Amino acid sequence: MEKITALRVFMIESPIKMARLQGVGNVKGTVKRVLVELTSSSGIVGWGEAAPWEVFTGTAEAAFAAIDTYLRPLVIGARIDRIRSLTLQMKQTLVGHGEAKLAIETAMFDILGKSCGLSIAELLGGRVRDTIPLSFSIADPDFDADMRRMHDMVPQGNRIFKVKTGVKSHGEDMAHLEAMRNVFGDTIDLRIDYNQALHPFGAIKVLRDVDRFRPTFIEQPLPRDCLTAMASLAADLDTPILTDESCFGAHDLMEIIRLRAADAISVKLMKTGGLLEAQALMAIADTARLPGYGGTLWEGGVALAAGTQFIAATPGVSLGCEFYMPHHVLTDDVLEEKIDNRNGEVIVPTGPGLGISVSEKSLRANARILAER
Numbered sequence: 166m167e168k169i170t171a172l173r174v175f176m177i178e179s180p181i182k183m184a185r186l187q188g189v190g191n192v193k194g195t196v197k198r199v200l201v202e203l204t205s206s207s208g209i210v211g212w213g214e215a216a217p218w219e220v221f222t223g224t225a226e227a228a229f230a231a232i233d234t235y236l237r238p239l240v241i242g243a244r245i246d247r248i249r250s251l252t253l254q255m256k257q258t259l260v261g262h263g264e265a266k267l268a269i270e271t272a273m274f275d276i277l278g279k280s281c282g283l284s285i286a287e288l289l290g291g292r293v294r295d296t297i298p299l300s301f302s303i304a305d306p307d308f309d310a311d312m313r314r315m316h317d318m319v320p321q322g323n324r325i326f327k328v329k330t331g332v333k334s335h336g337e338d339m340a341h342l343e344a345m346r347n348v349f350g351d352t353i354d355l356r357i358d359y360n361q362a363l364h365p366f367g368a369i370k371v372l373r374d375v376d377r378f379r380p381t382f383i384e385q386p387l388p389r390d391c392l393t394a395m396a397s398l399a400a401d402l403d404t405p406i407l408t409d410e411s412c413f414g415a416h417d418l419m420e421i422i423r424l425r426a427a428d429a430i431s432v433k434l435m436k437t438g439g440l441l442e443a444q445a446l447m448a449i450a451d452t453a454r455l456p457g458y459g460g461t462l463w464e465g466g467v468a469l470a471a472g473t474q475f476i477a478a479t480p481g482v483s484l485g486c487e488f489y490m491p492h493h494v495l496t497d498d499v500l501e502e503k504i505d506n507r508n509g510e511v512i513v514p515t516g517p518g519l520g521i522s523v524s525e526k527s528l529r530a531n532a533r534i535l536a537e538r
């Protein structure tokens with residue numbers, strides 16, 4: 166059976182077009198990511214991406230070191246048809262660093278898929294959807310700039326807009342929500358994300374105001390460890406509560422379900438640390454009847470491809486996705502051809518493996534390389 170014979174890892178930096186005001190970890194100028202390229206004994210090449218965010222999951226520098234120093238010895242010589250065995254070894258060898266493990270697992274699936282002509286979605290059980298509704302985040306420090314973007318995007322079929330609230334004053338947030346509903350009415354699917362900005366003391370009063378604008382959900386209103394306070398918000402509000410920072414993996418979700426702390430979850434491959442782990446998480450969410458939303462960090466096209474393959478094969482992720490970076494935020498992506506985005510939906514790539522083309526040439530042309538080994 167074919168084995169992995171070579172591993173290359175790159176830490177890259179890409180310029181972004183717009184500032185993003187998130188409350189924590191505001192982003193402006195550039196974002197850093199790690200890409201890994203694996204080669205099999207017959208010369209098949211697979212790619213994976215680790216896109217940590219230092220205020221959320223970890224750092225690009227740590228992901229680079231994890232792959233280069235700690236995971237490389239496990240990966241070289243690994244059989245391409247024993248991915249789960251490799252993920253278990255990675256878990257036993259290194260604590261945390263989920264994004265690094267995800268990057269390796271993605272590249273392995275990319276190679277396995279290319280070796281047999283199947284997409285990763287097919288390897289994960291086959292598609293239940295071919296397109297995924299795409300959310301755009303309203304997070305520009307200049308709200309008028311976001312309104313202008315919406316005027317362009319809504320006629321093109323984009324319907325889902327997620328407003329980053331709790332950064333500016335409550336009064337400003339309410340004025341923005343009102344402006345969006347006044348201009349676009351119910352043609353838009355409005356969502357709210359506090360990124361943990363509120364405190365249990367007083368949160369209910371703020372969120373009752375938000376309820377008036379009929380959002381689809383309110384994401385992570387409270388700090389990640391405030392599960393019982395989130396449970397009382399979920400019980401008191403009309404709008405469902407979606408949890409993001411409180412839910413990285415299965416243990417978190419079990420506790421969320423036990424306390425009824427949320428009505429839905431954001432699934433991010435960078436949080437679960439793997440495609441298989443993400444599907445396992447959604448199996449628990451499905452059992453508790455919590456729908457999933459395909460979340461993202463500052464991810465480029467390789468991670469976007471992995472995310473779309475996962476969502477295509479995972480029925481419970483029914484609330485769309487927010488993989489808008491490569492389409493709207495990154496100045497350049499490392500892919501040779503962009504993943505299609507039509508009528509506000511991401512088109513899941515159909516080719517084998519990830520269904521995308523990355524090459525060293527496209528990487529060097531479209532990103533600044535900070536380190537490589």
Ligand SMILES: [Mg+2]
Nearest residue numbers: 358360384409
């Ligand atoms: Mg979030």
